[in-house]
């Protein structure tokens with residue numbers, strides 16, 4: 284039986300960062316990862332640094348809405364080459380309610396015959412966690428279903444009493460650790476089917492993602508570094524609370540072959556990190572957005588205007 288871990292947590296809570304850390308541990312190198320993203324273009328596949336090729340992207344719909352059968356199919360396709368890995372991590376989209384996918388994993392005959400009942404590991408971040416829990420049923424269900432709760436970004440802030448109270452209300456039984464203290468072995472303790480079923484029955488019903496929009500801006504030509512900096516500043520300033528998530532790989536004119544990785548969660552847009560090389564053959568700039576009422580054309584025109592101004596200034 285293959286051990287499975289479902290790693291969930293709201294947008295930008297640190298799932299990909301933590302999974303990349305686990306995969307760097309030689310003990311966990313033989314771990315296959317199934318990534319699901321909400322949006323047009325999946326980037327986590329490229330952002331999870333992994334030396335083997337067992338990172339699979341589930342179609343970039345949302346696990347809780349459209350691709351449940353994909354999950355069973357993907358796990359069984361992986362199982363056909365089980366000599367290449369020992370365990371599986373499924374990273375859910377930050378916007379996913381994990382309930383329907385857990386139900387699939389507990390009821391699909393083939394999956395049940397070959398995989399353990401998954402352990403559910405939920406990340407909650409100290410900076411935006413309370414807002415996410417207050418505003419999104421998906422985030423509350425992620426916490427309610429956890430076997431283990433991992434608190435991330437404790438280097439930026441201590442968990443506030445309000446956040447701890449919300450976790451107590453939603454899932455008092457799950458042990459809590461900071462991500463910095465979490466031993467990777469906690470990912471692969473199996474859930475008890477009875478306990479997981481009880482938690483599943485207690486989750487909130489949610490049928491729509493509301494006013495959430497997702498789009499991806501692409502550019503074939505590398506951007507001047509200054510244009511990227513100005514774009515990120517303008518987005519943080521103008522879109523702040525309406526920006527649920529931004530992430531991307533950006534070709535920079537001054538750094539050929541070394542793409543910038545960019546991340547934003549609400550008003551917090553991190554300074555870019557640079558990779559030594561492109562993670563795949565696709566070297567186009569791709570910036571994915573998940574927003575509430577920030578239209579694609581606003582960002583696209585903003586980028587065009589900034590880029591034009593920066594190029595003019597460079598030519599002068």
Ligand SMILES: Nc1nc2c(ncn2[C@@H]2O[C@H](COP(=O)(O)OP(=O)(O)OP(=O)(O)O)[C@@H](O)[C@H]2O)c(=O)[nH]1
Pocket residue numbers: 292293294295296297298299300301327376377378435436437438439462528530546547548553
């Ligand atoms: N300071 C700090 N930043 C973190 C920590 N964990 C993650 N981050 C940053 O938070 C941002 C989002 O991290 P990801 O790992 O991509 O988050 P995610 O949950 O996979 O995001 P989605 O897949 O979009 O839901 C990135 O800029 C990370 O570098 C942490 O413990 N401390």
